[in-house]
Amino acid sequence: MSDPHDLDAPAPSETQGRRHTAGAFDIRNFIGALLGLYGVILTLLGIFADKAYDKTGNVNANLYAGIVLLVISAAFIGWARLRPIIVPEHIEPTHEDPTRPAPRRRPSGH
Template sequence: MTEKTSPAPKKTAGAFDIRNIIGALLGLYGVILLLAGIFGDTASAKTGGVNANLWTGLALLVVSVIFLGWARLKPIVVPADVEPVADDPTRPAPRHRH
């Protein structure tokens, strides 16, 4: 009998993926603006009769869902083994403390 070895699970960036951070921030701002648009003053005289907070909040929530979905569907895979970097002449030398 031969045993099939399953490949090691791929490690992803997870919460450190910038798309998750951007999506969460846009979602937070979207919720705040949505609540301000629903419960706050609409200031319709300044915006030509449009509830700008409500529509901007909805747009931010849609973009937030797109970012979070993108990060979920196509995660960034972190390589298991990373080759050591050879000496790079353009990189500044480390400073040694005396």
């Protein structure tokens, strides 16, 4: 009787070395970088700028918000590193479709 876990799974030797990830183009990297940038700015404002305790009820809001943003940024970037998006190897090429017009290619004679 055949093993139910071995239905269509490729052999481990076939998949090694061919794994292509989204890398820098993963949206989680962009979100993490943007939140990290805002976190650095707010943390620096919380440390060096006017604290404005009378407006925030004796809480340094910029400092705490900046630290939280830095933690969330680290979580997004860590998530992208630990669980990368695998780009499939076999993607069908798109053909010209009259219902989805695409930019026309120039002839190579120019």
